[in-house]
Amino acid sequence: MVDVVIVGGGPVGLYLAALLLQEGVAVRVLDQRVHRESHSRAIGIHPPALAALDRVDVAGTMIGAGVQIRGGIAVSGGKTVGSMSFASVSECFPFVLSLPQFTTEYLLEQRVHELDSAALVRGARVMEIADDGGLVTVHAEATKAGGAGARITSRLVVAADGSRSRMRGLLGIQATSRSYPDHYVMGDYADSGANLYQAVLYLEGEGIVESFPLPGGLRRWVVRIPRPAPFLDAVKLARMVHQRTGIRPDPATNSMLSSFSPRSTVACRSVAGRAVLIGDAAHELSPIGGQGMNLGWLDAAELAPIICASLAGKPVGQRLRAYSTRRRKAALVARWQTEVNMTLGRPLAPPFLALRNAAVSAVSGMPPVNRMVARRFTMQ
Structure with missing residues (x-):
């Protein structure tokens, strides 16, 4: 018996766990993975999310481990056509932090472990959920040898199990999806040193190339391609970058390759009885713009005090309905962006x-509009 079961031990589930543990809430986080994934996915942490992460005392450590992107430029045909500074977007965090998701999850997991060494249960996949109106019972099976099965009763359940949320189906929550005619490949290579600490968007006729600095002297390259890439090749990706930008990443330094075809999925509701969806389980977004993980953290930051009020015996039905409406609106705005x-x-x-x-040049040349776009880009 615990107060809250969180299904999903990714960055959003771990963050919510840390928030609740700090308030003395008994939490179990069930994650089907036996180990964290080393593959680097999300990297951008926006100012509002850094403020939220500061509430669990990890923002400072993350900033120390990451790269502060304080602005960006747009380039086309070898010429700079626009620029943007993040200096005015936040007093405390006037930058977007670049930090691989693996490190982000590690630091959040460490914080959860400090608060309760038994809170995170790995290797447990939730198979059933039963809500009797007062308590919720979750049945989980071990995913592989070394995993842990579990049967846990709690007062509330939070689903933070990602875009292909099993919990969403178990709870009978419908969702609407969109697919897009866009496909991308990305890879991390040694940084040449040009445009240090800046994001660069290469607006070329064949499609955009995005470039972001990473810790450890690396730079991520994201290239739009006309159709899905069945095979990934560090040499081919470096060649595409060179053809469009004139910069040739060294294939021998490649440390990550991936491809994706964006889609968006928004749940029709985020509350079902004594269960709540947050993060990608409630709203999957295109990775372009790097808002998905951040939006999940903001979900958790708003939900945590409502959970604490509910556990204290206070009526929270109206607050939950308002929360669901606000977070859905925030997701739709982020999807539009x-x-x-x-x-x-x-x-x-x-x-x-x-x-x-x-x-782009005209917007860049109008300071008020430039600042407005910078705030929008950084989720302000």
């Missing part, structure tokens, strides 16, 4: 490319 970002990066014929570059 990712769709704008993807549209900006699609291939264009030369006349339209020139018009797009002129528009």
